[in-house]
Amino acid sequence: xxxxxxxxxxxxxxxxxxxxxxxxxxxxxxxxxxxxxxxxxxxxxxxxxxxxxxxxxxxxxxxxxxxxxxxxxxxxxxxxxxxxxxxxxxxxxxxxxxxxxxx
Ligand SMILES: [Zn+2]
Numbered sequence: 001x002x003x004x005x006x007x008x009x010x011x012x013x014x015x016x017x018x019x020x021x022x023x024x025x026x027x028x029x030x031x032x033x034x035x036x037x038x039x040x041x042x043x044x045x046x047x048x049x050x051x052x053x054x055x056x057x058x059x060x061x062x063x064x065x066x067x068x069x070x071x072x073x074x075x076x077x078x079x080x081x082x083x084x085x086x087x088x089x090x091x092x093x094x095x096x097x098x099x100x101x102x103x
Pocket of ligand 1: 058059060061062063094095096097098099
């Protein structure tokens with residue numbers, strides 16, 4: 001609940017003693033709705049970075065070097081080479097104990 005207090009001009013004319021406090025809920029319909037944001041390529045990169053950070057160590061042996069297991073759905077550049085980081089990460093493989101786990 002907000003502590004915002006507003007004065008009503010009509011209340012001053014009526015010689016009321018205190019300020020009139022309006023409820024925020026009474027004016028909620030006047031608020032503009034938040035714009036709907038479509039996911040961008042930056043959001044995909046941020047999600048990928050979060051997944052890589054959350055799986056940066058092997059959960060079985062705590063080895064610090066793990067490799068992402070990616071699908072073959074990555075994008076290609078103009079010269080037909082695969083763009084790094086554009087494929088979907090489905091899991092990880094540990095370089096120490098070779099265990100795999102899903103992302
Ligand atoms: Zn491991």
